[in-house]
Every structure is written in C-alpha cells, then in structure tokens.
Amino acid sequence: MYELGVVYRNIQRADREVADRLRAFGSATVHEALGRLGLLKPCMRPIYAGAQVSGTAVTVLMHPGDNWMLHVAAEQIRDGDIVVAAVTADCTDGYFGDLLATSFKARGAHALIIDAGVRDVKTLTEMRFPVWSKAISAKGTIKATVGSVNIPVVCAGALVTPGDVIVADDDGVVCVPSSRAAEVADAAAAREANEGAKRAKLAAGVLGLDMYSMREPLAKAGLRYID
Amino acid sequence: MYELGVVYRNIQRADREVADRLRAFGSATVHEALGRLGLLKPCMRPIYAGAQVSGTAVTVLMHPGDNWMLHVAAEQIRDGDIVVAAVTADCTDGYFGDLLATSFKARGAHALIIDAGVRDVKTLTEMRFPVWSKAISAKGTIKATVGSVNIPVVCAGALVTPGDVIVADDDGVVCVPSSRAAEVADAAAAREANEGAKRAKLAAGVLGLDMYSMREPLAKAGLRYID
Amino acid sequence: MYELGVVYRNIQRADREVADRLRAFGSATVHEALGRLGLLKPCMRPIYAGAQVSGTAVTVLMHPGDNWMLHVAAEQIRDGDIVVAAVTADCTDGYFGDLLATSFKARGAHALIIDAGVRDVKTLTEMRFPVWSKAISAKGTIKATVGSVNIPVVCAGALVTPGDVIVADDDGVVCVPSSRAAEVADAAAAREANEGAKRAKLAAGVLGLDMYSMREPLAKAGLRYID
C-alpha cells in the first residue's frame, strides 16, 4: 500500500455483471448486506440529486492541491469503472472539472468519488457525470508531484482496493470488496425481497412493534409505559 | 426530564387548529413572533427543498447508533404530529428510512426532525415525507438499548417538550411551547399583516432607511458619511 | 481599512462592461486567469443552483447578530452592484430576507455575498435573487450597533475592496481587483478560446497525458508503470 510514484496497470476487477447488479440496491441496502461496513464518511455528497451508480474502482492517491495523477488515472479507466481519488492530507481544492469529466466519460467511467473538491459542477450536472465529493470549489490545482494509481487507498475513512465495487447514490458511497461482491449482491437481494410486503403492512397501519415482535424484548430491556 | 426507559402515552398536545395555523407563517416569522427564541441550530437542513410543515411534537430520546425507540414512537403518533428525535451523543448514522417513513405517514405524522442522520432520501423525497436532519448517511443502526418517548428533549440545541408546536421550512426548524402557541400565531399574523405594504414600498425603491426612520438613530450612533 | 461607523459614498467601481464580460467565464476560469487568487472559502454556497452573476462590490462590515448596516448599504447600491457583507466574528444568523432582497433588487443589485446566514430562501429563490452565504438560518438580527459601508473587508477569507468585480456561480465566489479586471477578462477569454478544441479531443478518447505531453515530465518525476 505504501508506494508513491507507481501505476498498476493490471488490476483484478470484480465481476462486471455483479457490479452492475449491485447498483439497483443502493448504498444503504448494500451497506447492510455487507455487515454494516465499507461506508465512506457522510461528508461525501453527490453534486446533484438522483444519481445512482455502481462500478469497479480505479484508485488514485494525490497530494494536496495537485491533480496530476487524475490524468494518469484516465488511461487506466475501462468501461464500467469508477475512479476513487484520495489525497494525502485534507484538501478542498477543485481537482476535477468538465474537461477531465469529458475524458473520463469517453473512457467509460461511471462516476468519480473524490475526498477533496470539484468544480464546473453546473456543466458536470448538464453532462450527467456524477461526482461524490466533500467540497465544491473553484480553486484549481497544480501538476507538480507524482502520486500513485491503483494502489489501495483510504478514501473518506474507508479502505478501497483497486477492483472493489463502488455503489453510490443520494445516501452516500459504499465500497464492497471484490471477493465478497457476489455474496453481498445475494444478501442485498434477500433483504429487498420481503421489503415490499413489509412496506404494504406498514402503509396499512401495522406497527413495526408488532411486525418485528419488539414488544417483548423492549419490556425485557426495561421499557415502561406511563399513562 | 432525566428518565430513560419510559414512554409517556398521554401528552398534552397544543391545539391542532393553532398548530395548523402556524404553518403558513414559516419558521423565520414564527421565531421572531416568539421573541427570537426556540430555534434549532442551522445544521438542521431539509432533505428536499420546498417543504413547509407544522405539527405537535412527539419526542424521542435515543442512544448513538440505535434507532429502536423510533419504532416505539410510531405507536404514539397521532394525526398532525411531528416526531422530534434527539440522541444522547453526536451521531450522524442513518436512523430513519423509507420503511419507517411509511409507518409514520400511515400514523398521520407530518414530518421528522432528527438530530442525527437519515437515509433512503431519494424515496423519502418521492414519498414527499419531509425530514430535517443534520446528516444524510447510508449507515444503519441497531436495536439494543432503550431510550424514552415523550419526555422533554434537547434537539439540535433547543428544548422540545412533548406537545409543543414545531414549524419547519427551508429556513430551519422552530419549537413553540404549547402554552404560547395561540399568542405566537397572533403575533406572527400581526407581523405579516403589514409586510405586503412594506414590500410594495421597497419594490418601488423606497429605502428601509426612510421607511423605518433609521437615519436619526444611525447618526446618533455615530455613523458618518464620507464623500 | 480599520474604520467603524463610516460610509464611503463615492467609490471607484470597475468598468461596468468589463464586469459584465467576466460573468460568462464563471468563477473557476476567472480564478485561474487571476493567477489562482481571490477566491472566497468554499463554505460560501449559493442558496439555489444555477445562478451565475458578476457585479461591482459594495462592501459592508457588520457585528455578529446585527444587520443594521445592510439598510445603510442599500442606499449605496447602483445598478450592477453586488453587495459583499462581512461580519467581525463568526455568525450564522439570518441577516437577510425577502424584504431586504426586494429593496436590493429595486436598487439594481445583482446578488448578495454574505459571510453569515440568510433566511426566506424559498422566496428568494422564487424572486431569483441569488445569494451566496455560509449558512441558512431563520434566526433574525437586531439593529443596535453601527458598522461600515464601502471600506475594504475580509469576506470568507478574501480581501474585497469596494468597486472590485465579484464573479459567482455554482463553483463559488471570486473577487477580481478593479485594476486588474480588464486584463483578467482577456486572460479568461484566452483560456476559454482553446477549451472547445480540447474538449472535442478528450471526448474522442485522446488522453490528457498525450494532449498535454505529460508522459515525459511524469517519467522524469519518477512515475513507474507496473504490469
């Protein structure tokens, strides 16, 4: 992990079909299916509402105020990838704008996840190129120092290994290890399977207290009702 | 106030008609009418723009990462209520999603105000179930420890007593003590009554300096003009 | 700069035509054209997406929780101005609402930039009066202490001198010194001139690595590729 100045060209991507399948479940369900792990910090917000994506991670590690490696990463993108960019220290500069988005999109990227800032968000929104970032900033960056591409990185508090599946929507961003992607997709499907029935019951006024049989454990835990 | 593990079933709600009436004034006017008190901290933001609600408070106190009491609270909701949820320590987890929203809505809740995070915001937006929270997070919660329902709570810096009137819109969330709700509604109406005339004057180019007769007090306070 | 209680009536505004011309480039390009300087902190966010403005700065310095000087500033506004408001200490109160916006608009103001909070954001959005602020808050302010109008101020970390050109959009807010506005507009135009060609190349799959001839400097900087 601790390497600067390297680009790994051949990474093991999670199965494309599984990655695609995870998209529909959304970040909350996938996070649960993964055992409530793998979530990036909630400061990571989409630049526009409604985007819902999944893809395999191409990772980037950069220095504060320096976006040189995003150009290096562009070449490593394959159709269906999501670029996950980390910075070695806290930085809100605008690392990414409409030109890089045009390039990433042309290479087949589904989205960018970046633990820093982006700019040209109006154009990115019109292009429908989704980005999750912790800031929006007009401040540009330089190209002076090399970082790395496709090494494991810590992005917004979560470890992301190249090839992992990223699922992102309005609720946030979750990283699924490629080795567990298929199993997590199955677990997510199982979770969703009976949600429709539950929703119908709740909509009809049935209480979660009864539907989930919570009254007894609550009483055991000491809950008292006072009139 | 200092009780864990209790649910008060019979609370004194503010008059429903008064609660309804306060909605139209919005949080800013109500906050002024209340003497510039009762406001929750501005970190409380709506999950979608444009919602404007009022209702009587059903309060919940929970532990970090544990949303068990939201299910308990659901049973206490009556038509026209707003659930106000506090946590005993800072937490951004997603305590609430579309299933609970379905249940709350079926019970007649107008909104949720929560000093923590929520998830499924895309679905909540489609359902038009408004939530004011300090975070959006896909991270789920457990159901392990009991808290309380319908005790006075401190939510985002404001004291909320069960039955108080909550008014929330794009500007924020304000809590009106039930004993003062009628008086505050009258004061808010009085404030609004002459706003139309003021707006027309200002739109015509009349200055607030003249309309509010500020020139003399400003001069007395020492303001000097330099050409 | 260090004066309280003064209003400068005659300020030297940047050329109106140049100020207008800068609008179309947007904050990111203008910031680059200025040598990556003059940006306000990224905590300054628009109250609604999509607004893009420029104008000459009328500055205001106020005390925390006191918006008296905004009324004083209104009189100094000329068509094409943008009011830039600073506070002597951190404050998120709602200094500005729909009545002041009506007045500012009637005087010809293009926008408000305020290092504090605003309210009535729903109405402001409907009026299409754009505001960049660091908070939205229903909390009103008092009118008790005088500040100053049209002195140099530090707003969200940037120095703004009366008459400077302000450019603001979804990416943020940048301040261009009036003495450099024409030169910056030319530099911004030059930057944009060849963006179309670059975008077309990138859209066609050409890599920035090649388009910008980065491969050699990257190798010199020590970047290694590993298969």
Next chain:
Amino acid sequence: MYELGVVYRNIQRADREVADRLRAFGSATVHEALGRLGLLKPCMRPIYAGAQVSGTAVTVLMHPGDNWMLHVAAEQIRDGDIVVAAVTADCTDGYFGDLLATSFKARGAHALIIDAGVRDVKTLTEMRFPVWSKAISAKGTIKATVGSVNIPVVCAGALVTPGDVIVADDDGVVCVPSSRAAEVADAAAAREANEGAKRAKLAAGVLGLDMYSMREPLAKAGLRYID
C-alpha cells in the same frame, strides 16, 4: 422557559452538602450514576488542566456578542454557585475576562460554564478561577440587549435548570437535576466503592474478560477466535 428580560431572584438550589459531595466523584462517574445523561457536549473544555469543581447553577441566557447579563448574574451569585451561560446562537466571542472573574469570585462563585468564548485566560489561570468554554477569544462583547437570569437554559446541548448541581473536571461538565442530586451522589459512591478492588485486580494482570464474566456473553454474541 421562553422568557427574555427576566431575572428570577429566588431559585431553589440543590442541597449545598450534596453539591459539595458530588465534586469528588468527577464528571464521568456522576454521568454514569445519573444513567448516562446530563452531559454537556465535549467541545466544552477547561481553560487549564486539573480543576475539579461542583456547585449549584445560576443560569444566564445572552445574545451573540453581548455579555450584559453576566453583570446582572453576578448579583444573583451565592457562595457555592456555578454560573452556567448560554447564548441564543453560536458565538465564540470572549464574554468573560479577569474583571468579571474577580467579581464572580468575590461573590462566591466556584466556576463559569459558558457555551461561548472567554479571554484573559492567563490571568484566570493565575487566579485559579476555573472556566469551561468552547472557545478562547480576545474578542470582546457589547452591552446592548437584555437576556435572562435563572431561567432554564440549554447549554452546550444539555438542559440546565437553576439550582441544578454542576460537576466539572478535565473530562467535561455534567448537570445533575437538583431533585436527583442526593440519589446520584449515593449511586456514585456505590460505583466508586468497589473500584479500588477492581483496579488492584487489573493491575495484577487479571483480565476484564474474566473479572466481568464477559467470555460467555461474547461467545453468545458470536465472537470467534482465530489462531
């Protein structure tokens, strides 16, 4: 609670002996004894390390940037009190310095707890007048608007009613309702009673796993050991 412009002169203070007794337990033990409630947010830090105090609350509610009511509060202080100061909006100004500390000390105050800033901290430290605050700031305040003294206030997220017992040390600040002070002191004493024995065992290398019989519940909760 929602009153501005009032000073309650006769408040019901918790028993002085009980308040004194709670001091020695410290904030962590008292917080546990109270059922893990009543804690102010951890942003409240002592201005110097090592102070440990208790006392009965005299409360103050002030406006941002205005410390007038601290002078009003001084007159209400009796020997053994702790002044608890809240502000109606977030503010880090230096509301309190060595002159007010001299006055408070002369009146018998044990400490100040303030959800804002203080200054003259070097002199306060030399005087050994302890303060817990969320900021240190040289910025002074004005005296323009009245607030209240001895009404219930929310200070750093906790409700404090006049006469409640405040316990503060390096770990933070806890508020004990006066009605529960005696009971909490007993519970805290019980907690401490067997801490000595536990500490000796742990120091001798006995594991908490065994001392607290945790192995079985951990196994039941699914914990697995892997060699």
Next chain:
Amino acid sequence: MYELGVVYRNIQRADREVADRLRAFGSATVHEALGRLGLLKPCMRPIYAGAQVSGTAVTVLMHPGDNWMLHVAAEQIRDGDIVVAAVTADCTDGYFGDLLATSFKARGAHALIIDAGVRDVKTLTEMRFPVWSKAISAKGTIKATVGSVNIPVVCAGALVTPGDVIVADDDGVVCVPSSRAAEVADAAAAREANEGAKRAKLAAGVLGLDMYSMREPLAKAGLRYID
C-alpha cells in the same frame, strides 16, 4: 495585493518602540483599543501556554502543502519581526519545525503566526520559540511553487499588511495597522490605567451593576426582576 512570485525587500515597519510597548497590554486590550477590530480567528492557538509577544509583521503567502517561501521569508526577517504566514487554501500540514525556528530565531524573529500547521512542537517549546497556528501536524511539505513575501495577506480572517504590529498571547492574535500603532498603544494604556481600581472594587464585592451604573439602562431596556 494580488501578486505571486514577488518579495518586497523594503517594507515600512511600525515604530519598534511602539511595537514593544504594545506587548504588555495583551491581545484582548489591544483589540478593544483598536475598536474591536483586527483579530485573527480564535482557531489560532499557541503551541504552549504563557507566551506573550509583539513585533512587526513580515508576511508570507504560500500554496497548500508547500513551505518554500518560509525560507525566502527568513532572509527578510529583522530583529523584532513576527512572521505572518497565509496559505491560498485551507491546509493543516506542518509547514514549520525546529530547523526553521532555529533560523528564524537567529534572524531575530519573535514568533510565527501561521494559518496552517506546525511540527516539532516539543522542541519549539523547549526552544521557547512561540508559534500560533490552527493545527499541529507531523506532515511535512514540499518546495515546488513560489508564493510571495511582504505583500498584504489575509491570515485567519484578518488582513495583515507588512510592517503592521502583531500582538499575540494566550487569548489570540491581533493585528494593529502600523499607522495606528502609537494611538492604539495610548488607548490601551488609558484602558489599563483604571483597571486596577476597578479590580479592587470588584474584589471587595462591589457589583459591576453599580460600578458601571447599569441598573437604569437595564430597566429602560425592559429587564424585570421576579422574586
């Protein structure tokens, strides 16, 4: 102000004697004497308690993660100066350590004020070289991009012009424009002159309410006492 890549060698420093004289008053008194202006944000904290300094500002503007210009600044230091360092974007990296401190000290610098991070704080403390910073961080910086020395800068929210007087202590950091330094020193002396008498009265139990004749204005402002 808007210049990168320049070093001004001949700056107009405030009178040394006046700068020295301001030290004893401390930041709070100087800030008041200046009309409650000129204060840096309270996030600027000393790396050790008890330091109290004044000096004339040598200013530095740097890029995030790049401390090259501190070496350039060292040459411009004269005995009695304080280096004031700003960064063009938020950054907490450790720009300064014991080697630079040795150099600054040898050149006669009294302190460093930096709107970023520093490191080697244990050694700096042993050397008694005082630093006010917003962070402490072991993370080092690169030397790749030029900034400027001795241009006006915005540091922690305050404008600092080369040659201004800086006063810093445990309460914070204040910047006094060189043109006003003598006048401010006199005003500060006048403030302090009668503080001793006030302190004695307050220590004897006289209330600020009486000493400052506040009872009548408070009553006029509507304050009511309730028994």
Next chain:
Amino acid sequence: MYELGVVYRNIQRADREVADRLRAFGSATVHEALGRLGLLKPCMRPIYAGAQVSGTAVTVLMHPGDNWMLHVAAEQIRDGDIVVAAVTADCTDGYFGDLLATSFKARGAHALIIDAGVRDVKTLTEMRFPVWSKAISAKGTIKATVGSVNIPVVCAGALVTPGDVIVADDDGVVCVPSSRAAEVADAAAAREANEGAKRAKLAAGVLGLDMYSMREPLAKAGLRYID
C-alpha cells in the same frame, strides 16, 4: 478486512528492536522517512504533552458508543504493543478510562491510539499512560455488540495492519508497515545524522536559501525581488 466478530490471536508483529528504535526519531521524521505517508489525521491529539512512544499495533474495530472489544483486546496485548482503536462511525464518547488503562498497562501496552474519545484523563496523566484521541468526553459506553480485534482497520484516515509499528508524540501519530520498519528506521537515522550540522549553521545565521542552494531554483521558478 471486512470481518466483524473475529479475534486474530496470532499476528505477525514487527521486530521489537526496530519498533523501539523508531521511537527516538519522532513522528515527523518517521513520516518523512516513510515517503510522507502513514500519518493519522491531525485531530488525533495527546491527552498530555511530552509523551513519545512506539510499539506494535494491536487493532480493534468497535461500534459507536460500544467499548466491549477493548476488553477483548486487552487479552491480546503483549509487552511493547500499542492498541489502535477504530470505530465504524464518527463518535466522541469516552471509550477508555483509568480501569482499562490499568489493565492495558499491566499487560505491557505502551499507549492507546483511538479514533474516538477517552475519559479519566487526569488519572491517565498521573499514571503516565499516554493516549492519542480525537476527543475527551465523560460519556461512557455500553457493551452490547461485538466488533473485531487484529483485523486491518482505518484509524483517523490511516490504514493500520496488526503488527505495524506506531510512532506517536506531540506532533501526531504515524503508522509504519511492519515490512518497511527496518528500512524506515535506517532512513530516519540518515535524515537525523546531518540535522545537527544544519542546526548549528542556521543558529549561526546561515540562511536555508544558501544552505539548501535554493536561490537558483527560486529564480527559475520566477521569483522576483523588489526593492
């Protein structure tokens, strides 16, 4: 990495002698020697000044508000270890106090690094058991949900693998992968070897500009001097 409910008993610790040797260099030098990587975020602060430690990592992953796994971790501690504790969501609760410190110390732990809060800091300071944390809080935790011990964790933004070397002092906390520990110790020693000579030169007034031959590269980078 993504496992909850497991305890790895046999981890590969870095060489003890190397871990010990790294202590004297301190976090800043080790961080540089590692290629400016491996640093935990600067919000991690020591509870008392002056501690300087190194040791091999025993890692813990816990849930917000739940410290059960610290007891499980205690059993895995060997002499010379440092416990590194991560939480699955942001939490400032006081996970650790004097009883656990007594146990950890008895087991041979050198320190605790925790991305959450601690309490009993006065006693911990008296015991000289050093802790680096992001908060101090009297708020206790529960023991309800299992996490893991000795899996790779992300702590304050850095990946820590069990057995890695941790170096911590007043400047912060750095994690050195066990595979690189010996090499980093050599690099750190080399860095330090010529620091003494440099320090002497700088103390004698030699400028870094000359000692590091910076004048030419600065001129090439465009730096201009103006008299």
